[in-house]
Amino acid sequence: MKFQAASSIAAVLAALALPAHADSYKLPRNVILEEECGSCHMVFPPQMLHADSWRAMMGDLARHFGSDASLDEQRRIAITDFLVAHSGGRKTGATRDARGKPLLRISETERFIKKHREISAATWQRASIKSPANCGACHTRAAAGDYDDDTIRIPK
Numbered sequence: 001m002k003f004q005a006a007s008s009i010a011a012v013l014a015a016l017a018l019p020a021h022a023d024s025y026k027l028p029r030n031v032i033l034e035e036e037c038g039s040c041h042m043v044f045p046p047q048m049l050h051a052d053s054w055r056a057m058m059g060d061l062a063r064h065f066g067s068d069a070s071l072d073e074q075r076r077i078a079i080t081d082f083l084v085a086h087s088g089g090r091k092t093g094a095t096r097d098a099r100g101k102p103l104l105r106i107s108e109t110e111r112f113i114k115k116h117r118e119i120s121a122a123t124w125q126r127a128s129i130k131s132p133a134n135c136g137a138c139h140t141r142a143a144a145g146d147y148d149d150d151t152i153r154i155p156k
């Protein structure tokens with residue numbers, strides 16, 4: 001019996017040790033999201049922000065990073081529900097700023113910073129990249145929710 005318990009624990013540990021690239025950022029089709037949140041930039045992966053961050057962002061769309069992204073109430077609620085349902089929960093690491101407000105940028109979350117720590121400040125500033133929010137500059141299949149290592153190409 002002891003042996004059996006040990007081997008099932010080993011199986012659980014093996015499952016937990018799956019490599020990070022097994023994470024999926026694919027989404028079910030959502031036309032409202034694509035229309036409203038994919039017009040100025042690509043649709044960012046909701047898995048990379050905490051639900052509290054999505055709620056905060058969706059509650060203040062008139063002041064969205066210097067742009068007015070406001071929506072009618074029905075669409076706003078539908079998109080909020082979808083983003084929250086696919087949000088990253090605790091997996092995103094620290095998700096609040098020093099004053100306790102939810103972070104609104106994926107690129108400021110602990111998880112993003114950890115995953116991108118090898119990229120230098122000079123690389124981020126290249127004309128071909130411009131901003132960490134420009135995911136598709138390096139993740140060539142970002143639009144399809146594919147962030148696998150073998151699809152990354154950092155432009156000169």
Ligand code: HEC
Pocket residue numbers: 020021022044045048106107115116119123124129131132133134135136137138139147148149152154
């Ligand atoms: C300057 C190029 C660049 C930009 C822009 C960029 N990334 Fe990355 N990203 C990378 C590199 C390089 C890695 C690290 C791959 C590794 O460690 O093997 C990475 C890793 C990742 C990973 C982890 C993949 C894995 O398998 O663990 C995710 C998820 C990710 N990026 C999402 C994003 C998102 C979302 C954005 C936009 C908000 C973004 N990235 C912007 C270059 C970039």
Ligand code: HEC
Pocket residue numbers: 036037038039040041044061064065066067068069079104105106107108131132133134
């Ligand atoms: C009117 C244009 C516009 C619309 C519509 C819009 N956005 Fe944005 N969004 C922006 C701009 C501008 C930025 C800042 C980009 C930068 O810093 O490079 C931004 C940034 C973001 C970021 C932060 C990316 C990061 O990690 O730095 C998220 C997340 C985001 N938008 C989500 C959304 C969602 C969700 C919707 C739909 C409800 C939406 N956006 C609709 C203009 C828009």
